[in-house]
Amino acid sequence: MKVHPVGPDAFLVEPDHADHVRALYADLLAALPCRDLVPGLATVLVDGPADPAALRDLLAGWSPRGSGDEVRSDAVVEVPTTYDGADLDDVARRWGMTRAEAVATHTGTGFVVACCGFVPGFAYCTGLAPELAVPRLDRPRARVPAGSVALAGELTGVYPGESPGGWRLLGRTDLRLWDADRQAPALLTPGTRVRFTEG
Amino acid sequence: MVRALHVLDPGPLATVQDAGRSGHAHLGVPRSGWLDGPAARLANRLVGNPPGAAMVETTLGGVTLRAGSALTVAVTGADAPVLADGRAAAWGEPLSLRSGQVLRVGPARVGLRSYVAVAGGLDVPPVLGSRATDTLSGLGPPRLAEGTVLPVGPPMSAPRPLDVARLPRVDGLLRIWPGPRADWLADGVRRLLDEAWTVAADSDRVGLRLAGASLPRARTGELASEGLVLGAVQVPSDGQPLVFLADHPTTGGYPVVAVVEADDLWQCAQLRPGDTVRFVAHRRQVAG
Numbered sequence: 001m002k003v004h005p006v007g008p009d010a011f012l013v014e015p016d017h018a019d020h021v022r023a024l025y026a027d028l029l030a031a032l033p034c035r036d037l038v039p040g041l042a043t044v045l046v047d048g049p050a051d052p053a054a055l056r057d058l059l060a061g062w063s064p065r066g067s068g069d070e071v072r073s074d075a076v077v078e079v080p081t082t083y084d085g086a087d088l089d090d091v092a093r094r095w096g097m098t099r100a101e102a103v104a105t106h107t108g109t110g111f112v113v114a115c116c117g118f119v120p121g122f123a124y125c126t127g128l129a130p131e132l133a134v135p136r137l138d139r140p141r142a143r144v145p146a147g148s149v150a151l152a153g154e155l156t157g158v159y160p161g162e163s164p165g166g167w168r169l170l171g172r173t174d175l176r177l178w179d180a181d182r183q184a185p186a187l188l189t190p191g192t193r194v195r196f197t198e199g
Numbered sequence: 200m201v202r203a204l205h206v207l208d209p210g211p212l213a214t215v216q217d218a219g220r221s222g223h224a225h226l227g228v229p230r231s232g233w234l235d236g237p238a239a240r241l242a243n244r245l246v247g248n249p250p251g252a253a254m255v256e257t258t259l260g261g262v263t264l265r266a267g268s269a270l271t272v273a274v275t276g277a278d279a280p281v282l283a284d285g286r287a288a289a290w291g292e293p294l295s296l297r298s299g300q301v302l303r304v305g306p307a308r309v310g311l312r313s314y315v316a317v318a319g320g321l322d323v324p325p326v327l328g329s330r331a332t333d334t335l336s337g338l339g340p341p342r343l344a345e346g347t348v349l350p351v352g353p354p355m356s357a358p359r360p361l362d363v364a365r366l367p368r369v370d371g372l373l374r375i376w377p378g379p380r381a382d383w384l385a386d387g388v389r390r391l392l393d394e395a396w397t398v399a400a401d402s403d404r405v406g407l408r409l410a411g412a413s414l415p416r417a418r419t420g421e422l423a424s425e426g427l428v429l430g431a432v433q434v435p436s437d438g439q440p441l442v443f444l445a446d447h448p449t450t451g452g453y454p455v456v457a458v459v460e461a462d463d464l465w466q467c468a469q470l471r472p473g474d475t476v477r478f479v480a481h482r483r484q485v486a487g
Contacts (some may be wrong), residue, residue, distance in 0.1 A: 004379035007458030010428045012379040018423070036224040038426030040450055045426025047224070116227040117424060117450035120336050124424075180326045180338060186226040 003059055010047040013059060018042040020064045022112065022191055031058060039115040039190045041124065076193040079158065081107075081149050083198060085169035087137075091151060094134050103198060105132070106170060111156055111194040116186065121160035121178025123188035128154050140166030147173045149196060156196075158188070200298055202351040203267035204317060207301065209343035210260035214404075215321050216314075217253040220329035220338075224449040230429065231333040232445050234404060234468035235312055237367070238276040242316035245273035245293050247356040252320030253330035255343065257313045259471075261304040262343070264315065266296040270351060271318040271358050274302075277310030277469060278366050291366075293318075293358035310369060310469035319352035334404045335446040369469045373442070373459045374481045378432060380422065380454030385415040388457055391432070391440060392478050399439075400472040404446040406433075407467040409476060413438030414456075424450040430459035432478070442467055 004012040015024055018041060025039040028046060032055055035048030049055045083103045092102035111127035133154045144150070144165035149158050152167040159165055160177035177187050188194060206213070216239065219232020233239040233256055243252050255262060261279055266272075273293050274281045281288045282303040288294050296302060304313045323330050323340045332339040343349075381387045396409035414434050427433070427450060431443045435453045442459050444467055459467070460481055470476065 005377060006379050006428050006455070007376040007430065007461075009461070010458075012425060035221050036230075036426075038224045038449060040425035041423035043423070043425040045428070047426065047428055048221075115424070115450065116225060117448065118227060120223075120226055120228045120338065122227050185223075185327065190225055 001059065001062065006045065006047075010045060011049070011055065013044045013046060014042060015064070021114065023064045024062065025190055027058070027062065041114055076195050077187060079149070079173050079175055079194060079196045080199055081171045081173045081196045083171040085148065085150070085171045087168035088170050091134055091168055091170060095132055106156070107196050107198055109196075111196070113188050113190050113192045113194060114155075115190055116188070119160060119163060119178075120180075121186040121188070122157055123177075123186075123192070123194075125156045125188070125194050126154065128156060130154055134168055136166040137168065140164050144169065145172055147175065147177070149173060200268035202270065202319060202353070204255075204270070204321075204349040204351060205265040205267055206262070206343045206345060206347040206349065207265055208263035208345060209347070210257050210262045212258040213262045213343040214256050214332035214334065215253050215323055215330050215340045215343070215349070216256040216332065217330050218251040219331050219445060220327045223327055224426065227336075227449050228327060228338065229333050229335050229446050229449060231329065231331040231339065233314065233331075234445055235276055235314065235465045237465050238312075238468075239314050239316070241291070241361075242273045242275040242314045243320075244359055245275070245291070245361070246271050246316050246318040247293075247354060247358045248316060248318060248320050249355060252316065252352075252355075253323065254314055254316040254321060255349070257304060257315070259311055260306050261313060262315065263301060263303045265301050266298055267348070267351075268298045270296045271354065272296060272302060273316050273358075274304050274313055275316075276313040277307035279307045279310075279313050280305035292360050309366070311471050312468050317351050318354040318358060322350040322352040331445075333446050335448060367465070367469070369466050369474070371466065371470060371474055371476045372479050373463045373466060373476060375432060375457040375459055375478045376481050378455040378457040381456045383417055383422070383454035384434065384456055385417045388478075388480075390414055391457060392480060396440070396476040396478075398470050398472050398474045398476060402470075402472065404444055406444055406447060407442040407470060407476075409440050409442070411439070414440065422452050422454055424452045427451050427455065428458060430461060430464050431455040432457040432459060444468075
């Protein structure tokens with residue numbers, strides 16, 4: 001594990017394997033108050049820890065428990081999806097599958113939210129088999145429909161609102177991914193399990 | 200009579216700002232908030248507000264506001280003319296406006312952003328605990344426009360004029376701490392420190408963008424997106440550094456090579472396109 005200072009008041013923690021980020025994030029969230037705790041794809045940023053000495057102690061003794069694949073809760077968020085995205089045929093072709101097989105592959109995958117970013121409520125979900133990774137579009141679209149379910153690399157994401165986007169579109173959901181007035185404004189938060197369902 | 204400020208002219212960009220909404224970065228929510236903390240907090244003290252009360256932050260051209268009722272206001276930040284009903288009024292002091300009086304904060308002579316605080320604070324609905332406008336994500340109140348009505352809360356305590364409110368000097372020297380990815384640059388932070396940088400015209404609340412020598416990479420490949428801090432000095436693929444400010448994205452995939460000292464970030468709020476910036480290594484060591 002590497003611990004990089006980021007200015008005088010923050011630390012970027014980089015576990016030896018990106019798979020360990022979820023467990024590390026869960027442990028830090030439970031034990032160490034700070035201004036912001038931001039998981040990334042391979043790191044956790046601890047911004048403004050209330051007790052830097054306690055942080056150092058926790059990190060010095062830290063190792064992932066069990067498989068290192070911990071998630072914070074057993075709850076699974078289902079995302080009902082209409083699989084009619086502009087890039088679905090392209091993705092199916094890249095996967096060497098029919099449209100129906102590609103949809104079944106996606107709905108048959110158990111995803112986990114690795115981190116959020118880009119816009120409020122946008123969740124980067126891991127879980128897709130590495131050999132199914134697809135590149136981003138060469139030229140991003142100026143506008144992607146709100147609720148679009150999309151792929152880039154090995155990641156699946158859902159665009160909470162209309163925005164520019166370079167990910168490949170599989171379909172759309174009517175779920176409100178982001179609602180600032182809700183008690184839990186983001187539907188998909190780091191560590192959440194996600195399943196996409198057809199319909 | 201309703202306590203409110205009526206916007207007659209928002210200037211190039213005027214927004215509602217307060218201390219921001221940290222604590223939600225893990226959801227992709229920027230912290231936002233006023234760019235020049237010392238100036239904003241001074242304005243709140245002058246009108247007797249709690250330190251986090253919401254106010255107007257303006258850019259370059261200033262702002263014109265009409266008092267909907269008798270209000271006390273104060274203007275801080277950039278060196279800009281202050282006029283009440285067209286007559287010169289004091290900068291950096293509490294001002295009593297009668298109902299219907301028009302306050303004009305003129306174009307900044309030195310610096311870029313002015314702050315207009317009103318006793319009672321701006322009482323727009325908060326989002327995630329803050330009234331700040333986030334220009335990156337769009338959270339918070341919309342940007343001020345002609346006709347916007349800004350409700351004002353009841354005054355909290357008496358205005359407090361200071362003996363002397365000094366205009367801060369912007370010298371463009373920004374102290375930096377080590378950043379996590381300095382090893383991604385061929386020369387580490389040496390060239391960052393040696394070069395003079397020019398503030399680019401596309402600087403905004405998201406970042407102070409700098410033009411100058413292109414900083415060469417030590418390594419190719421991409422960095423997996425990682426969390427960003429306020430004041431992070433990031434070097435994208437064009438080799439031109441930028442300093443992330445209040446509306447910065449929560450994660451980024453380009454290397455952060457340094458972090459600007461928090462006490463120097465107010466300068467980034469007041470530097471204008473064309474101004475010179477130099478980075479200086481922070482003398483104090485980070486506690487091991």
